Amino acid sequence: MKHVALFIILLGLWLLLTLNLRTANMLAGITAALVTTLFFGRYFVTGIRKFLEPMRYLWLLVFLVIFIWECLKANFDVAYRVIHPKMPIRPGIIKVKLDLKSDFAKVMLANSITMTPGTLSVDLIGDILYVHWIYVRTSDPEKYSEFITSKFEKYIKRIFD
Amino acid sequence: MNEILFKVLLTIGVVFNLFGCIGLLRLPDVYNRLQAATKCVTLGTCSILLSLIFRFGFTEAGIKALLGIPLLFFAATVAAHALVRGSYHFGVKMGDQSVIDEYADHKQESSQKEPKED
Numbered sequence: 001m002k003h004v005a006l007f008i009i010l011l012g013l014w015l016l017l018t019l020n021l022r023t024a025n026m027l028a029g030i031t032a033a034l035v036t037t038l039f040f041g042r043y044f045v046t047g048i049r050k051f052l053e054p055m056r057y058l059w060l061l062v063f064l065v066i067f068i069w070e071c072l073k074a075n076f077d078v079a080y081r082v083i084h085p086k087m088p089i090r091p092g093i094i095k096v097k098l099d100l101k102s103d104f105a106k107v108m109l110a111n112s113i114t115m116t117p118g119t120l121s122v123d124l125i126g127d128i129l130y131v132h133w134i135y136v137r138t139s140d141p142e143k144y145s146e147f148i149t150s151k152f153e154k155y156i157k158r159i160f161d
Numbered sequence: 162m163n164e165i166l167f168k169v170l171l172t173i174g175v176v177f178n179l180f181g182c183i184g185l186l187r188l189p190d191v192y193n194r195l196q197a198a199t200k201c202v203t204l205g206t207c208s209i210l211l212s213l214i215f216r217f218g219f220t221e222a223g224i225k226a227l228l229g230i231p232l233l234f235f236a237a238t239v240a241a242h243a244l245v246r247g248s249y250h251f252g253v254k255m256g257d258q259s260v261i262d263e264y265a266d267h268k269q270e271s272s273q274k275e276p277k278e279d
Contacts, residue, residue, distance in 0.1 A: 016228055019221045075177055075204045078197055082184035091193055092261035111238040115203070120196050122245050122264060130264045132192045132245060139261070 003041040005051065007033050056159050063155040070116045070151065077117040081134065092136045093122060096129045096145045099153060105160035112152045119148055163215040170212030177205030190256035191248045199241040206233060 014029035015021070050056060081089055100106050110121040110129060118134040131148055138144070184197025210233070213226035255262060 013228070016224060019224060071200075071204060074200050075180075078184060078200045079177070079180040082180055082187060082197055082201075087187065089188070089193060089258060091190075091256065091259050093192075093255070093264040094261060095263045095267075110242065111235065114199060114238040114241055115234070118196065120192070120199065120245060121242055122249065123242075123267075125267065128267075130267070132196070134193060134196050136260050 002044050003037050006041050006044045007037045010036055050160070059155055059158045063152070063159060066151070066155065067112060067115070070112075074115060074117040078134075081118075088135065090135045091133065093130055093132050094136065094144050096131055096148055098127050098129055098149065100157060100161050102161050105156050108160055109149065109152055109156050112156070113148060116148075116151070163218075167212045167215040170208050170215065174205045174208035174212065177201045177208065179205075181205060189258060191253050192245055192255060195241050195245050199237050203233060203237040 010033035011029055014033060018025055018029070081087060098106060098109065100109060106124060106129075110124055113119050113121045113129070113131060120132040120134075122130040122132050124130075129149075131144075133148070137147060178201065181197050181201030184201060185194050188194045188197055207230050210226040210229050214223045217223040217226075249264065
């Protein structure tokens with residue numbers, strides 16, 4: 001079942017990338033998608049039923065808007081630190097505890113954290129995410145997650161978990 | 162109108178790529194440099210790709226450029242993670258301004274547990 005889903009997604013991506021429907025192109029796409037599915041199908045998302053729940057797509061739209069806004073803020077933040085003559089940085093690696101269950105949700109949260117202001121995910125071990133922070137604002141470990149994960153975690157929980 | 166949007170987005174993209182490169186030169190260590198490299202350069206390049214939609218419309222080139230944005234997003238974040246984790250395990254030190262390093266505790270624990278991994 002999940003192999004079929006991966007195959008359809010891959011073939012769709014191929015058709016969008018090449019944008020022509022001639023037989024040769026279709027055959028090449030089907031071969032490429034089949035080979036990829038055979039090798040990597042078992043690593044694909046486990047809960048395939050999640051694709052069919054419409055509420056997840058609504059939350060995805062909300063998440064995208066917030067994510068793009070945070071992404072823009074991140075860029076102005078880094079640009080400001082880079083151009084400022086004194087370079088106001090106070091870097092450090094801290095750990096945050098995650099509340100998500102599925103692997104895919106964790107990966108999406110780690111990716112989102114990399115794109116948000118001043119944070120870069122370093123490693124993910126079990127439930128604990130190590131984050132490099134360009135300006136450590138507080139030395140209280142309880143407050144880290146408030147600054148870093150709380151913005152996205154609730155949305156990602158509704159979308160992917 | 163489309164031509165103006167194309168030029169504005171292209172300019173924003175190039176300017177952010179420039180900030181990313183300045184960051185790459187000015188910031189003190191690998192970890193901070195990667196911050197500039199991933200954030201500014203990814204958004205700059207996404208902006209350039211988005212500008213192509215306004216130049217070419219929904220033709221072959223435009224749709225390819227639009228598809229490039231999510232691909233670039235995943236590639237950049239995963240590559241940044243791999244680089245930063247790799248350089249930490251390789252032993253690259255953090256800069257003098259660093260205030261805290263909680264990852265070091267984990268590294269010590271895991272090296273005590275498995276003294277000979279290979």
